[in-house]
Amino acid sequence: MTDAGIPEPVVKKSTIPARMDRLPWTRFHWLVVVGLGVSWILDGLEIQIVSLNSGPLTDAHGTMQLTAGEIGALGSIYLLGEVVGALYFGRRTDKVGRKKLFILTLAIYLIGSGLGGFSWDFWSLAICRFVAGLGIGGEYTAINSAIDELIPARFRGRVDIAVNGTYWAGAIIGNVMGLFIYDTELVPLDWGWRIGFFIGPVLGLVIIFLRRVIPESPRWLLMHGRAEEAERTTEEIEKRVEAEGGALTPVPDSKAILLKETPPMTFGQMTRIFFKRYPHRSILGFTMMVTQAFLYNAIFFTYALVLKAFYGIPSDQIPWYFFPFAIGNLLGPLLLGHLFDTWGRRRMILLTYGGSGVLLLITAFLFKAGALSAVTQTVLWCIIFFFASAGASSAYLTVSEIFPLELRGQAISYFFAISQGAGGVLAPFIFGKLIGDPEALQKLGHAPPNGPLTWGYIIGAGLMIVGGLVAWFIGVDAEQKSLEDVAEPMSAVKVGGDGGGITPDLPDPEPTGRGAGS
Numbered sequence: 001m002t003d004a005g006i007p008e009p010v011v012k013k014s015t016i017p018a019r020m021d022r023l024p025w026t027r028f029h030w031l032v033v034v035g036l037g038v039s040w041i042l043d044g045l046e047i048q049i050v051s052l053n054s055g056p057l058t059d060a061h062g063t064m065q066l067t068a069g070e071i072g073a074l075g076s077i078y079l080l081g082e083v084v085g086a087l088y089f090g091r092r093t094d095k096v097g098r099k100k101l102f103i104l105t106l107a108i109y110l111i112g113s114g115l116g117g118f119s120w121d122f123w124s125l126a127i128c129r130f131v132a133g134l135g136i137g138g139e140y141t142a143i144n145s146a147i148d149e150l151i152p153a154r155f156r157g158r159v160d161i162a163v164n165g166t167y168w169a170g171a172i173i174g175n176v177m178g179l180f181i182y183d184t185e186l187v188p189l190d191w192g193w194r195i196g197f198f199i200g201p202v203l204g205l206v207i208i209f210l211r212r213v214i215p216e217s218p219r220w221l222l223m224h225g226r227a228e229e230a231e232r233t234t235e236e237i238e239k240r241v242e243a244e245g246g247a248l249t250p251v252p253d254s255k256a257i258l259l260k261e262t263p264p265m266t267f268g269q270m271t272r273i274f275f276k277r278y279p280h281r282s283i284l285g286f287t288m289m290v291t292q293a294f295l296y297n298a299i300f301f302t303y304a305l306v307l308k309a310f311y312g313i314p315s316d317q318i319p320w321y322f323f324p325f326a327i328g329n330l331l332g333p334l335l336l337g338h339l340f341d342t343w344g345r346r347r348m349i350l351l352t353y354g355g356s357g358v359l360l361l362i363t364a365f366l367f368k369a370g371a372l373s374a375v376t377q378t379v380l381w382c383i384i385f386f387f388a389s390a391g392a393s394s395a396y397l398t399v400s401e402i403f404p405l406e407l408r409g410q411a412i413s414y415f416f417a418i419s420q421g422a423g424g425v426l427a428p429f430i431f432g433k434l435i436g437d438p439e440a441l442q443k444l445g446h447a448p449p450n451g452p453l454t455w456g457y458i459i460g461a462g463l464m465i466v467g468g469l470v471a472w473f474i475g476v477d478a479e480q481k482s483l484e485d486v487a488e489p490m491s492a493v494k495v496g497g498d499g500g501g502i503t504p505d506l507p508d509p510e511p512t513g514r515g516a517g518s
Helices: 016-021 027-058 068-096 098-116 122-150 153-165 167-181 189-211 218-223 227-243 267-277 279-300 303-311 315-336 345-368 374-401 405-435 438-443 451-474
Strands: 011-014 257-260
Touching: 011 227, 016 218, 016 227, 027 068, 027 098, 027 122, 027 153, 027 167, 027 189, 027 227, 068 098, 068 122, 068 405, 098 122, 098 189, 122 153, 122 218, 122 374, 122 405, 153 167, 153 315, 153 374, 167 189, 167 315, 218 227, 218 405, 267 279, 267 405, 279 345, 279 374, 279 405, 279 451, 303 315, 303 374, 303 405, 315 345, 315 374, 345 374, 345 451, 374 405, 374 451, 405 451
Parallel strands: none
Antiparallel strands: 011 257
8 A cells, every 4th residue: 555545556577578579470470460551551542542533523524523622622631530530549549459449440441431432522522531531540550559569579670661661552553443443435434433432441341350360469458457368368379379380489587577557647648758758759750750741742742743744744644654653662661671670770760761862852953954854753753762661661660669558559640640730731732832833834835943843852852861860860779679678668667666657757768879779
């Protein structure tokens, strides 16, 4: 009993985190990757299908006949849904668990996107897009948390980066499907865009059955006072791994951690933890997320306009230029991901962020000099985003592993919301203004000036370089380390001291730079 007569929290000792990290790679981990990683494929598919939908939805011969402004509003509404979903479900996944949320959020997405195919006017479609965004935003928080906690430490970096990079696989699928479903000679005009909204839900229905057999995170169970259930779940995973041919090594008792249940934290306590206990990590997460979001949204949402305005590429030919751009984005995380676990987080973040920034800077000057064609511009974009895509994926990895488990979902949601607000709203608006109105200029017989857009590329390049430098100087060397070593749980009991999570408003020393997190 405490002096106030309140029972002391029960302290429990467990080796579950160490046991999860020592597991060999087996089919169980592939199930986790496929079952959970499809979220990014769905998001990429959604964005690409909807971007291609703009033609049929605005067609004067179609049933919707939306304006260009309404099409833009649909994109913003979907983005708003993602932000709201991330913030709400990020808090819920830390409270009620990973599994409940990654089932619920996928179901919400399926409903929102599927019903979009039955829309009859702007507002009915807008509501469906908002609901679909809610689901995808919730997916980002619940899925990143679950993957990091179920994948062994030595594989965590490459898996998380590769999974986040599969967004571009979804975009490629959407682009391929668009070549068929938006061909009015094959599919009637008002059927094509409706079919487009059904593609994601069909894929999701298959995946939701896989998710039902993925267990709850034993780490989450353990940190929330459900030690017996965590033990049973871990034993079931170990038996499954052994049945699939994996050899398990004993875990010494020295790797056990002491935990005691902590009371739920208020929003004010969580804010103090982010900015008082972990100020450098908060700056790191903010910088990495915002800089990559700005670059991506600036280039991705205007690349078609650049090809059309500056290189004269017809609208119906632009999808062919998208394929190499998307392939470069997909290959980067897949081919570079393992280096984040071997060369280290800070080195690779500096390389991918800084490298893409330097290449974009070179491209900016070539663009200004008029030395590029549509093909060479696309080739340079492929190379730039080969590195930038791996860097962007590492931003999600970073914010999901450098904060305590009890706050992981909320950390992802906060930084995701900030990055989407800054990059998703500001970047396309700024670059759109820099490009101007190409059609109006062409009617007057003038080509669009490339000077303003050059400065836009220079700004984007500078931001990426800054992001890489920030990670180099205050980043966390989290490679091949247990999540509990990277960020001590709030419920951890320090040997010879008080529990780390009982007084969350007291700042702890925050390691940064070389050796940080060890």
